[in-house]
Amino acid sequence: MINDFNYLRPGTLKEAFAMYAEHDDCKVICGGQSLLIVMRQGMIAPEYLLDIKHIKELNYIEFDKKEGLRIGATTTHRTIEKSDVIKKNYPVLVSMENKLASIQVRNWGTIGGNIAHADPAGDPAPVLIALKASVKFGGAAGEKTMLLEDFSVDYFETALSKGELVLEIQVPAPEPKTGAAYQKFNLLESDMGIVAAAASVTLNGNSKCKDARIVLGNAGSTPKRIKRAEELLVGKTLNESLFAEAGKIASEDCEPVADIHASEEHRRHILGVLTKRMLQKAFEEARA
Amino acid sequence: MEKQLLRLTVNGQEYELYINPKTLLVEAIRDHIGLIGTKRGCDTVSCGACTVMIDGMSVKSCSVLAMQAEGSRITTIEGLEENGKLAPIQKAFIDHGSYQCGFCAPGMIMSAQALLNENPAPTEWEIREGIEGNICRCTGYNSIVRAIDATAKGKYAEVKS
Numbered sequence: 001m002i003n004d005f006n007y008l009r010p011g012t013l014k015e016a017f018a019m020y021a022e023h024d025d026c027k028v029i030c031g032g033q034s035l036l037i038v039m040r041q042g043m044i045a046p047e048y049l050l051d052i053k054h055i056k057e058l059n060y061i062e063f064d065k066k067e068g069l070r071i072g073a074t075t076t077h078r079t080i081e082k083s084d085v086i087k088k089n090y091p092v093l094v095s096m097e098n099k100l101a102s103i104q105v106r107n108w109g110t111i112g113g114n115i116a117h118a119d120p121a122g123d124p125a126p127v128l129i130a131l132k133a134s135v136k137f138g139g140a141a142g143e144k145t146m147l148l149e150d151f152s153v154d155y156f157e158t159a160l161s162k163g164e165l166v167l168e169i170q171v172p173a174p175e176p177k178t179g180a181a182y183q184k185f186n187l188l189e190s191d192m193g194i195v196a197a198a199a200s201v202t203l204n205g206n207s208k209c210k211d212a213r214i215v216l217g218n219a220g221s222t223p224k225r226i227k228r229a230e231e232l233l234v235g236k237t238l239n240e241s242l243f244a245e246a247g248k249i250a251s252e253d254c255e256p257v258a259d260i261h262a263s264e265e266h267r268r269h270i271l272g273v274l275t276k277r278m279l280q281k282a283f284e285e286a287r288a
Numbered sequence: 289m290e291k292q293l294l295r296l297t298v299n300g301q302e303y304e305l306y307i308n309p310k311t312l313l314v315e316a317i318r319d320h321i322g323l324i325g326t327k328r329g330c331d332t333v334s335c336g337a338c339t340v341m342i343d344g345m346s347v348k349s350c351s352v353l354a355m356q357a358e359g360s361r362i363t364t365i366e367g368l369e370e371n372g373k374l375a376p377i378q379k380a381f382i383d384h385g386s387y388q389c390g391f392c393a394p395g396m397i398m399s400a401q402a403l404l405n406e407n408p409a410p411t412e413w414e415i416r417e418g419i420e421g422n423i424c425r426c427t428g429y430n431s432i433v434r435a436i437d438a439t440a441k442g443k444y445a446e447v448k449s
């Protein structure tokens with residue numbers, strides 16, 4: 001049963017900031033595809049619900065070859081996966097969004113809501129962190145931007161302070177000779193990931209690694225970068241045995257918990273395998 | 289909780305409801321408006337039995353607040369037929385025996401229709417992806433896929449009975 005709440009529907013971002021600052025026990029709803037579930041379970045029972053779904057100022061996708069990509073917070077998953085500029089410049093985002101959830105959920109759920117919900121099993125964050133994305137957020141008191149990898153601080157907790165909303169996701173322009181890949185492990189293709197791995201590889205020449213990122217999903221309380229494995233790869237001539245070594249490090253450095261879906265040991269194993277495969281895939285894409 | 293006025297447009301008809309803001313879209317459609325074709329299944333965004341269209345997009349009405357649908361056009365299974373005649377997709381489901389218990393059918397048909405609106409000539413794989421958000425525990429899906437395929441191929445274009 002969802003507890004009673006007062007419903008607030010601001011027409012503009014300015015109104016939203018004012019309403020959010022004014023009400024203490026207030027949660028923001030956008031698509032609500034995650035929020036309504038936890039409200040129904042009685043895990044949260046806010047007195048006010050601030051609906052930003054219809055704020056047009058936050059619904060956009062903009063791309064510039066130098067500046068990169070900017071996605072407004074209320075942009076739906078479906079809009080992202082159908083966007084031609086994203087298909088062309090960030091194909092890994094499209095394949096991630098395609099399997100994020102069922103079509104109905106992708107039609108209504110939003111990228112800003114997903115990031116603000118900060119479920120460690122969420123799909124966009126590991127991929128976006130591998131692409132070095134930032135998040136812009138703010139409220140009546142002003143706006144700020146931080147790296148997305150610093151935004152999640154614990155299970156379902158973020159760097160947002162009272163009265164602040166997620167406003168925009170920013171992804172740098174794609175570097176030349178860069179590939180990226182993401183895969184989650186689950187039983188139903190469009191279900192939540194039991195674990196997941198994202199990787200990006202930037203090459204210097206044909207196979208020398210200029211930069212690499214490995215980010216794991218549902219492998220701890222927040223999306224988890226495996227920096228020890230990244231450092232192993234940078235500067236080296238990449239090959240399969242290096243990817244296997246990076247996978248081994250990932251399975252050591254991750255911090256998954258056991259639950260009904262998989263034991264900790266099984267999760268560590270799968271994370272190692274996925275890391276190796278995603279690095280290989282990103283490497284091949286970077287060379288292509 | 290103070291009730292709020294909500295104006296909803298469902299199947300082209302406007303309704304004025306006084307509802308508690310926590311009312312879900314599926315509750316507004318079934319319990320307040322009385323269109324009970326839309327089913328309430330899992331209530332956790334999993335099964336798809338509650339699928340309706342908002343401005344032509346399929347959504348799960350168990351996980352949308354009715355208040356959020358104000359100003360949008362909602363289509364339910366009751367809105368597919370025209371002049372008392374079944375839509376091609378509905379006729380195809382009957383012909384292909386695409387349901388047994390029938391509980392998933394309204395949601396399944398709404399997903400199928402949303403798919404066909406977007407992609408009039410889907411491959412079999414695209415059909416299966418198009419209904420991935422809808423669970424059927426009777427048919428094994430094959431008869432559903434055949435019905436959608438037959439509709440896409442125009443086999444029911446003239447037959448609206």
